[in-house]
Amino acid sequence: MMEQPFPTPRVxxxxxxxxxxxxxxxxxxxxASRQFDKLIVAVLNNLSKKPLFTVEERKELLAASxxxxxxxxxxxxxxxxxxxxxxxxxxxxxxxIRSVTDFEYxxxxxxxxHKLNSEVETIFMMTNPKYxxxxxxxxxxxxxxxxDVSDLVPSEVEQALIAKYQKQQG
Numbered sequence: 001m002m003e004q005p006f007p008t009p010r011v012x013x014x015x016x017x018x019x020x021x022x023x024x025x026x027x028x029x030x031x032a033s034r035q036f037d038k039l040i041v042a043v044l045n046n047l048s049k050k051p052l053f054t055v056e057e058r059k060e061l062l063a064a065s066x067x068x069x070x071x072x073x074x075x076x077x078x079x080x081x082x083x084x085x086x087x088x089x090x091x092x093x094x095x096x097i098r099s100v101t102d103f104e105y106x107x108x109x110x111x112x113x114h115k116l117n118s119e120v121e122t123i124f125m126m127t128n129p130k131y132x133x134x135x136x137x138x139x140x141x142x143x144x145x146x147x148d149v150s151d152l153v154p155s156e157v158e159q160a161l162i163a164k165y166q167k168q169q170g
Contacts, residue, residue, distance in 0.1 A: 009037040012092040012123075015081055017046040018058050020157045021065055022139055024131035028096040031125060033069045040088055041066065043076040052140055052164060065154040082117040093122040098132050 014032055018025060018041070033039045043058045045051070053061065055076050066072045077084040081093065093113060095106050103124070110122035127134075134152060143149050143161040150158055 010035075010092070011038045011040065011088060011090040012036040012094050013040045013042050013081070013085060013088060013090045014094040015042045015044055015077075015084075017049060017051065017136070018043055018062060019046075019049070019051045019053055019136050020058065020139060020153060020161065021062050022131070022134050022136055022153050022157075023151070024096065024098070024127050024134040026065060026154060027128045027131055028094065028125050029066060029072060030069065032094045033072050036071070036092065038071050038073060039069075039094070040073045040075055040090060042084065043074070044081075045078060053160070057160070061154075061157050061160055064156040080116065082113050082120055085117065085120050091119060091121060093120060095122055095124050096127050097124045098127045098134075 012032060012035070014029060016025065029039065029041060041062055043055050043062065045055060051058075059074050059076055062074045066074065075088075079087075085091070085093070093110070095110070097103050097106060106122070106124060110124075113120055113122060139149050139152050139161070142152070143158075144165055146165070149161060153161070
C-alpha cells in the first residue's frame with residue numbers, strides 16, 4: 001500500500017484596502033476562514049484612493065479584529081496580486097460581492113488575474129444582506145461627522161476612527 005503524501009494546505013488570500021475594515025469585511029473573513037486552512041487578509045495600497053489609515057494602521061486594526069481566528073494571517077503587499085499569490089503559495093482569491101455593480105467589476109478583475117496566472121481561482125462570497133449597503137467610504141463619512149458607527153465596524157476600528165477624526169479636527 002502506497003503512503004499518501006501530506007495534503008497541500010488550502011491557502012486563500014482576501015485582498016483589499018480595508019480603510020477601515022467594516023463588519024461586512026469581517027463577515028467575509030469569518031466565513032472564508034472556515035473554508036480554508038489559512039486565510040491571508042492582504043492590505044493593499046489602492047492608488048486611486050486617498051487612505052485615512054496607513055497600511056500599518058490598517059494591518060494593526062485587522063489583527064486586533066481577527067485575533068479570535070487562529071488561521072487568519074494579516075499581511076500587505078505592493079505588487080500584482082498574482083505575484084503575491086505565488087509568493088504565498090496560495091491558489092484562491094476571496095472577494096466579497098454586495099451588488100450587481102460589484103460583480104461586474106470583480107468579474108473583470110478575476111478574469112484578468114486568471115489570464116495572468118491560470119492556476120489562480122477567484123471565489124465570490126455574497127455579503128450578508130444586512131451589510132449590503134456598507135462600505136468603508138460610508139463608514140468614514142459617518143465617522144467624520146461624529147456619527148455612530150458602532151454597528152458598522154469592530155470596536156477597535158470605532159475607537160481608531162474617533163481618535164483619527166478628533167486629531168484632524170484638532
